[in-house]
Structures are given as structure tokens and as C-alpha cells.
Amino acid sequence: MPRIQLDYSIYLVTGRELLPPGKDYYESLEESLQGGVTLVQVREKNADTGEFIEVARRTKQICDKYNVPVLINDRIDVHLAVGTAGIHIGQTDCPLPLARQLIGPDAIIGLSVRNLNECKRAIEQKADYIGIGTVWRTESKDTKGRKCLGPDGTGEILDLLHDTGVQAVAIGGIHLPNLPQLLHGSISPKYSNSLDGIAIISDIVSSKNPRESASNLREIVDSFKRARKSLNQYQVKGGVFDSPFVIEHRNKNEFTNDYLIKRVEDLMNVLKDETPLINQLTNKVVMNDSANVTLAVGASPIMSTNPRDVYDLSPAIGACLINFGTIDDKEGMQVAGRQANVNKKPLIFDPVAVGATSFRRETAQELLAHWQPTVIKGNAAEIGAMAESSEVASRGVDAAGSGFKDPGSIVKQLAKKRAAIIVLTGPEDYISDGNLVIKLSNGSHYLEKITGSGCQAGTLIACFSAASKIDYLNKNNEELFENKSQLVQGDMLLGAIAGILVYTVASEIAAERSDVKGPGTFRSALIDELYNLTPETISQRAKIEIRY
Numbered sequence: 001m002p003r004i005q006l007d008y009s010i011y012l013v014t015g016r017e018l019l020p021p022g023k024d025y026y027e028s029l030e031e032s033l034q035g036g037v038t039l040v041q042v043r044e045k046n047a048d049t050g051e052f053i054e055v056a057r058r059t060k061q062i063c064d065k066y067n068v069p070v071l072i073n074d075r076i077d078v079h080l081a082v083g084t085a086g087i088h089i090g091q092t093d094c095p096l097p098l099a100r101q102l103i104g105p106d107a108i109i110g111l112s113v114r115n116l117n118e119c120k121r122a123i124e125q126k127a128d129y130i131g132i133g134t135v136w137r138t139e140s141k142d143t144k145g146r147k148c149l150g151p152d153g154t155g156e157i158l159d160l161l162h163d164t165g166v167q168a169v170a171i172g173g174i175h176l177p178n179l180p181q182l183l184h185g186s187i188s189p190k191y192s193n194s195l196d197g198i199a200i201i202s203d204i205v206s207s208k209n210p211r212e213s214a215s216n217l218r219e220i221v222d223s224f225k226r227a228r229k230s231l232n233q234y235q236v237k238g239g240v241f242d243s244p245f246v247i248e249h250r251n252k253n254e255f256t257n258d259y260l261i262k263r264v265e266d267l268m269n270v271l272k273d274e275t276p277l278i279n280q281l282t283n284k285v286v287m288n289d290s291a292n293v294t295l296a297v298g299a300s301p302i303m304s305t306n307p308r309d310v311y312d313l314s315p316a317i318g319a320c321l322i323n324f325g326t327i328d329d330k331e332g333m334q335v336a337g338r339q340a341n342v343n344k345k346p347l348i349f350d351p352v353a354v355g356a357t358s359f360r361r362e363t364a365q366e367l368l369a370h371w372q373p374t375v376i377k378g379n380a381a382e383i384g385a386m387a388e389s390s391e392v393a394s395r396g397v398d399a400a401g402s403g404f405k406d407p408g409s410i411v412k413q414l415a416k417k418r419a420a421i422i423v424l425t426g427p428e429d430y431i432s433d434g435n436l437v438i439k440l441s442n443g444s445h446y447l448e449k450i451t452g453s454g455c456q457a458g459t460l461i462a463c464f465s466a467a468s469k470i471d472y473l474n475k476n477n478e479e480l481f482e483n484k485s486q487l488v489q490g491d492m493l494l495g496a497i498a499g500i501l502v503y504t505v506a507s508e509i510a511a512e513r514s515d516v517k518g519p520g521t522f523r524s525a526l527i528d529e530l531y532n533l534t535p536e537t538i539s540q541r542a543k544i545e546i547r548y
């Protein structure tokens with residue numbers, strides 16, 4: 001007989017010791033069930049057997065009213081005594097094959113896994129589900145000193161579950177603000193598997209209003225699952241594009257060069273009308289040029305790096321750029337990126353020279369464990385390093401060699417792996433959201449002769465991503481925004497395309513000017529041409545190729 005199918009969406013792990021003062025455990029449990037908890041695990045670290053059985057029995061009585069199954073942490077005897085749906089065991093508890101013998105074929109067995117090897121063993125031993133963790137460090141004692149997996153590490157484990165039927169929840173440090181980041185950031189690199197749910201302790205148990213806490217979490221998980229479903233449907237049916245990070249539905253017939261140019265023009269106007277503030281944590285080399293190109297397209301720069309300051313600024317900004325060219329402000333970068341996710345701001349990551357040193361590679365990993373970027377931009381060496389490809393090497397901040405044989409598939413695969421828009425710069429630029437690849441062929445050879453042209457391109461992607469979010473909010477009532485799991489509202493693919501197109505078209509005009517004699521005059525002519533650029537010029541010059 002097949003075992004019952006559980007809904008792992010919001011998996012509450014109880015912890016009576018975490019209740020707020022004066023809150024009754026059973027009252028809190030019932031409220032959380034009303035809010036949308038889909039599965040409950042009774043975990044009692046200090047109770048005697050008799051007390052554990054009593055707590056489990058009453059928990060089951062309450063959960064039965066809401067048709068929510070109950071699992072027991074570790075204790076097979078308590079499970080048998082109360083007749084719950086199954087057990088959850090850790091790596092040092094009763095071995096899974098023995099537990100299976102003891103509780104029979106029909107009960108659910110879940111296993112905690114911390115790494116790929118433990119996951120492989122869980123599959124071999126036929127666990128029904130795995131609890132992947134710890135995702136992020138938590139205050140609770142048992143996670144101190146443990147290696148945290150982050151969304152990335154969680155995603156690597158999810159790949160192993162492909163075609164196994166084993167379900168997965170993530171656990172550890174998951175709270176409402178970082179939930180969208182976890183769900184998107186853990187989409188597995190190879191098979192695009194995603195989490196079946198999240199295990200939550202303190203966000204619900206310690207809450208004074210567990211109904212509301214559970215319901216907020218549930219809304220995000222449900223909308224993420226809906227978005228994944230519609231993405232899968234698109235892949236089967238073809239034609240309609242929708243991705244978890246781009247809200248606009250794309251129809252193949254409507255998504256043409258003319259449509260793109262029209263939308264880029266719209267965003268140019270939005271920037272001039274709304275002047276969004278763009279916080280840029282960037283390198284010392286380009287800071288002044290980046291601030292000037294921001295002003296030239298109508299946005300407003302602020303180069304804030306102090307952790308307290310970036311935290312306070314975050315709600316007010318239109319987008320955030322993190323460029324780690326000189327890696328001076330790692331803590332500020334961690335806070336700025338995290339708050340950009342929390343406040344649903346476009347977050348552009350420019351991992352300058354990431355492949356050049358192990359320090360840079362480790363810093364990129366560390367930052368990506370803290371936040372989920374909306375767009376990752378780099379030259380061939382940087383994108384190659386992010387994609388773990390050895391085709392293009394890095395020579396300091398520049399790419400060495402002539403580029404990838406198949407740049408389109410590199411950006412598409414990396415976009416899927418990272419659940420982000422990927423921009424690969426060079427004589428031709430390739431941009432992908434994991435479904436489409438857009439090739440842009442404007443630009444000037446002078447861009448290779450000034451420092452920080454890639455950094456400025458990143459700045460303009462940040463400006464136009466901000467414009468794309470504003471444009472979306474101007475056209476749609478935010479209250480109607482149904483996909484709560486979305487990291488950012490607005491079309492972020494379009495933001496990236498607009499940033500590159502505006503930069504490269506302006507560079508062509510600057511390079512053609514008779515007063516431009518070399519990189520020095522080009523540099524200031526470029527700022528002027530960005531300032532004077534009109535939508536008509538974009539439409540006359542844009543060289544766009546859309547590939548499906």
C-alpha cells in the first residue's frame with residue numbers, strides 16, 4: 001500500500017520552550033493550524049516519556065480537526081503509542097532501516113541530512129522525505145558551530161533527489177523575510193528541483209500571533225509553488241514565458257524587437273520622471289564615473305557602504321548594486337544585499353574578477369549565501385567562473401581569450417542554476433532569464449580602453465531594473481500583486497536589456513564624434529551622449545536578436 005502523501009508546504013516543528021510568555025502551547029498550535037500549517041512534528045527535548053505521549057496525543061487530537069498529519073521526533077515508542085503518521089529521525093538516532101522494521105511499511109520516515117553523502121544514504125535507505133539543514137545559522141544551541149548550507153548548498157542536495165520520489169523540506173534560520181530568497185536560491189542547478197516545503201520553528205512558535213505568522217509563510221510558499229507549476233507548464237506547452245523572477249508573461253508572438261525597443265523607451269522616460277535612488281557598493285576605481293552615468297540617465301546615485309547606513313537606506317532605494325571590484329566593505333555588502341531581498345528591491349551583482357583568486361571566489365560564495373541577486377553581470381571570465389567553466393580565463397579584471405563557443409547556452413544554464421538574470425558582456429552581450437537568450441550587438445571598441453566600462457554597465461542595469469519595478473507598480477495595483485514569493489516586482493529581464501542597450505548605443509555615438517580623439521575624450525563624451533540619448537536613437541541603432 002502506498003504511504004499517505006503529505007503536504008510539506010509549512011511544516012511546523014514544535015518547541016514548547018520557545019513560546020512567548022503567557023502563551024499556551026495548544027492554543028498556539030491551533031492558531032497556527034488555522035493560519036495554514038500543513039504538517040506538524042512534535043519535538044520534546046526534555047519531557048519524560050509519559051509527558052511526551054500526553055503532549056503528542058493532545059497535539060494529534062487538535063491536528064485531526066484540521067486534517068493535518070503529525071510526526072514524532074525521534075521516539076518510535078511515542079509514535080506507536082499515539083498512532084501518528086510517522087517519525088522524523090536525525091543522523092545519530094535509530095538507523096533508518098531498523099526504524100522501518102520497527103514501525104512497519106505504512107508509516108512516514110523523515111531523515112535530517114546535512115550534506116550530499118547523507119542525502120545519498122537517505123535515498124538508498126528509502127526515506128520518505130529529508131529535512132535539509134541547517135540553511136542559516138540560528139540562535140538555537142544545536143546549530144552552533146555547524147556548517148550552514150545556504151540556499152546554494154540546499155539546491156545541490158535537491159539535485160540528488162531527481163526522479164527518486166523523496167520529498168524535501170529545508171530547516172534552520174528560515175524566517176518570513178528570507179523565505180523568497182531561500183525558495184528561489186535553492187532551485188537545483190542541474191534539474192531545477194525545488195523544495196516541497198519549509199520546516200519552521202521559532203517564526204511560528206515564538207509568535208504572539210501564530211495564525212498570522214503561519215498564514216504569511218503559507219502565502220509565500222503557495223505562490224512560489226504556483227509560479228513553478230506555471231513555469232513547468234510553459235516548458236511542456238511552449239509559447240508563453242513566465243519565470244519565477246520575471247512577472248510579465250511573455251507571448252512569443254508579442255515579444256519582438258519592436259516590443260523590446262518600445263519598452264526600453266518607456267523605461268528611459270520612467271527614469272527621468274521618477275529619479276530613483278540607486279545605492280551602489282562599488283569599487284574605488286569607478287565610483288565617480290558610476291555616479292555620473294547614473295545621473296546622466298536620470299536616476300540618482302548614492303554610494304553608501306556602511307552597514308547601518310545601507311540598512312536604513314534600503315526601504316528608500318530603487319535598486320542596489322553590489323560590485324566587489326576592490327572588496328572593501330564585505331559586511332556592508334552582506335547587509336545591503338540581504339535588505340534588498342527583504343524590501344523586494346532589484347539587486348545587481350557584479351562579481352569583478354571572481355575567477356582570479358580564491359579569495360574572490362570564496363567571497364562570492366559567502367555573499368550569495370547571504371542574498372539572492374536579481375541580475376548577475378560579468379565579462380566572459382567572470383561568468384565562466386560563476387558557471388564553473390574553464391573555457392575563458394581571467395587576467396585580473398579583464399577576460400583573456402576570445403570567449404565562449406556557445407555563449408547563449410552558458411548564460412541560459414547559469415540563469416537556471418542561479419535563478420537570476422545573467423548578463424555576459426563583451427563585443428556582443430548575451431542576456432538570459434533561463435528561458436530566452438537576447439543577443440545585443442551595439443557598442444564601441446573604446447569601451448575596452450576605459451577602465452570600469454563593465455562596472456558602469458552594471459550601474460545602468462541597476463538604474464533600469466529600478467525603472468522596471470516602478471513601471472510595474474505604476475501600472476498595477478500593488479495590492480493585486482498575487483505572487484508574494486516573487487523577489488522583485490517588474491520585468492527584470494527588460495531592466496537588464498535596457499541598461500546594456502542604452503550604454504552601448506550611447507558609446508557608439510560618442511565614438512563617432514569628431515572631438516573624440518582617444519579614451520580620455522571618449523570617457524567624457526560617453527557621459528554626454530548618455531545624457532542626450534533619445535528613444536528615437538535607440539530605435540534607429542538597436543541591434544537585437546531574440547533566441548528561444
Ligand SMILES: Nc1ncnc2c1ncn2[C@@H]1O[C@H](COP(=O)(O)OP(=O)(O)OP(=O)(O)O)[C@@H](O)[C@H]1O
Nearest residue numbers: 379425426427443444445447451452453454455457
Ligand atoms: N569590442 C567591443 N565592442 C563593442 N562593445 C564592447 C566591446 N567590448 C566591450 N564592449 C561593451 O562594453 C561594456 C563592458 O563590457 P566588458 O566585457 O568590456 O566589461 P569588463 O571587462 O567587465 O570591464 P571593466 O572590468 O573595465 O569594468 C559592455 O556593455 C559591452 O557591451
Ligand SMILES: Cc1ncsc1CCO
Nearest residue numbers: 283285325326352397452
Ligand atoms: C581596475 C580595477 N581593479 C579593481 S576594480 C577595477 C575596475 C574595473 O573593473
